[in-house]
Amino acid sequence: MITETKVVPANDTAEPMLQHRHLLGLSTYSREEIELILETARQFREVLYRPIRQVPTLRGVTIVNLFFEPSTRTRISFELAEKRLSASPINFSSSGSSVSKGETLKDTAQNVEAMQIDMVVIRHPSPGAPHFLTQCVDAVVINAGDGAHEHPTQGLLDLLTISDRFESFQGLNISIIGDIKHSRVARSNIHGLTKLGANVTLCGPKTLLPVELDKFLPDSTIRITSSLNEALEGSDVAMALRIQMERQGKNLVPSLREYHEQFGIKVQHLEQHKDLVIMHPGPVNRGVELASDVVDHERAVILNQVTNGVAVRMAVLFLLSGAAKGEG
Amino acid sequence: MDENDVVKAQLMDDRDLSRTLNRMARQIVETLSHEEGLDPMIGLIGMQRRGVFIAQRLQSHIEEAEGMRVPLGVLDATMYRDDFRLRLKQPYIRETKIDFDISDRHLVLVDDVLYTGRTARAALDALMDMGRPASIHFLVIIDRGLRELPIRADFVGRRIPTFPGEEVRVCLLEIDDSEGVWLVEHQSEDANLNPSTD
Numbered sequence: 001m002i003t004e005t006k007v008v009p010a011n012d013t014a015e016p017m018l019q020h021r022h023l024l025g026l027s028t029y030s031r032e033e034i035e036l037i038l039e040t041a042r043q044f045r046e047v048l049y050r051p052i053r054q055v056p057t058l059r060g061v062t063i064v065n066l067f068f069e070p071s072t073r074t075r076i077s078f079e080l081a082e083k084r085l086s087a088s089p090i091n092f093s094s095s096g097s098s099v100s101k102g103e104t105l106k107d108t109a110q111n112v113e114a115m116q117i118d119m120v121v122i123r124h125p126s127p128g129a130p131h132f133l134t135q136c137v138d139a140v141v142i143n144a145g146d147g148a149h150e151h152p153t154q155g156l157l158d159l160l161t162i163s164d165r166f167e168s169f170q171g172l173n174i175s176i177i178g179d180i181k182h183s184r185v186a187r188s189n190i191h192g193l194t195k196l197g198a199n200v201t202l203c204g205p206k207t208l209l210p211v212e213l214d215k216f217l218p219d220s221t222i223r224i225t226s227s228l229n230e231a232l233e234g235s236d237v238a239m240a241l242r243i244q245m246e247r248q249g250k251n252l253v254p255s256l257r258e259y260h261e262q263f264g265i266k267v268q269h270l271e272q273h274k275d276l277v278i279m280h281p282g283p284v285n286r287g288v289e290l291a292s293d294v295v296d297h298e299r300a301v302i303l304n305q306v307t308n309g310v311a312v313r314m315a316v317l318f319l320l321s322g323a324a325k326g327e328g
Numbered sequence: 329m330d331e332n333d334v335v336k337a338q339l340m341d342d343r344d345l346s347r348t349l350n351r352m353a354r355q356i357v358e359t360l361s362h363e364e365g366l367d368p369m370i371g372l373i374g375m376q377r378r379g380v381f382i383a384q385r386l387q388s389h390i391e392e393a394e395g396m397r398v399p400l401g402v403l404d405a406t407m408y409r410d411d412f413r414l415r416l417k418q419p420y421i422r423e424t425k426i427d428f429d430i431s432d433r434h435l436v437l438v439d440d441v442l443y444t445g446r447t448a449r450a451a452l453d454a455l456m457d458m459g460r461p462a463s464i465h466f467l468v469i470i471d472r473g474l475r476e477l478p479i480r481a482d483f484v485g486r487r488i489p490t491f492p493g494e495e496v497r498v499c500l501l502e503i504d505d506s507e508g509v510w511l512v513e514h515q516s517e518d519a520n521l522n523p524s525t526d
Contacts, residue, residue: 015420036420043404043421052457055407318407322418 018319022141024130025150026191034192037315038160044318045311047084058087061321063119064112067144068094068105071123073282073306074144074154078121081313090117105129106136113137119321122146140320148182153316154281155188157309159196161301162237164308165277169196175231176200177263178241178289179208179252185281186241190222199223203231204263207252228263232273238265239279240289256288266291270299277301333512339470339488339496340509348485349382352467353389355483359465360434366394367434369462375439375451376404376422381502382469383438401426403437408450424454431459436483440498442468445479470509472496 016036020029047055063082067075075091082089092112105124112120119140122130127149134141145151159169166172174193180186180202193200201223202209209224225231232238243259253259264287270276278290278300286292294300340348360367374383380402391397404422437451448466455461467483472490488511490496495512499505 017418017420040421043423044407046424047407050458055457056453057407318421319418 021320022130022134022143023152023316023320024134024141024143026152026155026188026195027150029152029191029195031195034156034159034195037156037312037319038163040319041156041160041308041311041315044084044314045308047314048307048310054084054086056086057318058082058085058321061085061087061118062090062116063087063121063317064090064092064115064117065144066092066108066112066120066122066124068122068124068129069145071145073309074123074151077306077309078144078153078313081310081317084310085314085317087119087317105132109133109137113139119317142316142320145184148184148187150188150191151184152188153309153313154185155192156316157305157312158185158189158239158279158281159192160308160312161279161305162198162277164304165301166236169193169198172198172237173235174198174200174237174239175203175235176239176241177203177228177231177265179243180204180241181208181210182244183241189239194222201225201231201235203228205253205259228265228269232265232269232276235273235276237277237279238269239281240265240284242281242283243285243288245285256285260288260291264289264291265294267293267297270294270297279305281305333495333514335510336494336513337511338508339486339511342507345469345485345508348469349385350389352483352485353386353393356386356436356465356467357390357394359482360436366390366396366398368396369432370398370434370436371426371428371430372398372400373403373426373430373435373437373451373455374400375437375447376402376406376424377503378440378498378500379438381500382440382467382498383436384502386436386438386467399428401428401430403451403454405447405450405454408453409446410450411446426458429459430455430461432462435461435464436467437464438467440469441496442466442471442479442481442484443474443496445475445477448479449477469498470496 016032018033018036026034047053065075065078079089117139119142120133120137121142121144122133123144124146127147129146130141130143143150143152176186176189190200199221203225206226265278276299278294278297280290280302282302284290284295286295295302357366360370372383372387374380383400387398387400402423402425404424406419406421442448452464455464465482468481469485471481471484471487474490474492493514495514497510497512499508501507
């Protein structure tokens with residue numbers, strides 16, 4: 001046996017780690033953290049194709065899904081991610097709960113806390129509600145959409161879907177089309193995409209474009225236009241946002257038909273731009289944001305986004321679960 | 329490398345390692361052969377991270393000797409571990425990729441160091457969820473003792489009794505600067521709080 005004192009490299013040093021205890025938005029997450037979540041999500045996605053689509057990773061972890069706003073997809077996606085990880089989810093929606101009896105968010109949260117919950121997934125109509133929650137509970141908080149602020153897991157699943165089609169974000173041109181002003185999806189995507197090096201173009205009617213963008217992202221090179229053709233020129237990905245029917249009373253768009261004429265993506269656009277990939281966070285209003293043939297087109301990756309949503313949420317739950325209960 | 333670590337001994341140099349792998353490749357062939365030769369229904373599963381490279385080397389040794397390229401899969405058992413939430417360090421999940429059906433196959437699970445047995449337990453659970461192997465054999469370069477679970481290895485490069493504060497480091501040129509096996513002592517205070525993942 002040879003004995004010599006020389007430096008042996010420590011096994012697996014310097015692996016990337018999340019620096020945050022909660023996921024409130026992508027604005028505070030670094031490029032490295034976002035990349036770690038995407039890489040972890042790719043490994044969890046593989047689980048979804050195994051004979052047994054469940055791993056015991058979060059066994060014994062209790063997660064409450066607090067939904068103060070109607071949501072089907074995001075709630076089901078989170079619940080599925082939790083079940084695939086063997087966590088114990090509890091669902092709580094504002095209708096039919098004590099919230100409709102006038103209980104405040106703080107009281108609801110503290111009640112939840114008293115029940116020994118490890119993680120909270122929250123969807124709320126008020127921007128900042130998840131942040132408020134971190135101040136009144138010990139549990140790890142994950143934002144599932146707060147008002148027009150952020151929807152970080154949607155942003156992450158969009159990034160994962162884009163990374164499946166393109167080798168790098170560097171220099172990639174992404175157009176986000178629709179109601180940018182009220183869209184938390186757009187905000188999370190803008191943060192994520194610009195951090196990873198993509199160029200972002202925002203396109204929509206002037207009434208639905210943000211006015212304060214230069215204050216929101218002072219150093220960015222985000223392009224803004226009200227011409228769909230201008231936005232699609234040179235774009236690798238067109239991300240259409242849902243026109244929120246519930247906001248139509250405000251006369252921000254003349255009519256859905258006119259919106260489709262000006263901002264709806266049609267088959268002719270796909271013929272014009274041979275490599276353009278179409279994304280949509282769902283649910284799609286067929287014939288409004290996207291023509292029906294575009295939704296079913298082979299370059300529309302809307303269903304890949306849904307699958308990636310489960311994988312990304314598994315990754316986020318897994319990476320943040322280590323910080324749950326007295327370990328953070 | 330942690331600056332507080334002290335190298336106590338070199339357990340194997342590159343030639344020792346090469347001879348050991350050669351011997352273990354022959355042991356695999358011997359154990360999994362019948363009258364017609366090496367069972368075609370075998371498969372190697374390399375455990376992330378260094379087990380993958382060890383399995384690749386075993387695959388070439390077996391191919392040289394028997395003229396048969398044994399299928400090779402890669403497994404990360406982190407999702408099946410029972411202790412990741414107790415650790416100070418956030419776990420990092422690497423790729424799992426097994427392109428062949430493991431059902432009815434004789435598998436050889438390959439890792440660098442056998443310590444508590446918890447990683448092996450997690451790996452067995454992961455494999456069971458992916459199919460129903462005919463059998464699983466376990467191969468490690470170093471068995472350092474101190475088991476916490478009733479797990480044993482079928483093919484062992486070398487048995488080295490160790491203490492909990494120590495760590496066995498297998499270094500391979502595929503990912504490390506050097507080649508060989510070292511016994512290292514942790515000097516840092518959290519040594520016992522953050523046990524080796526071996």
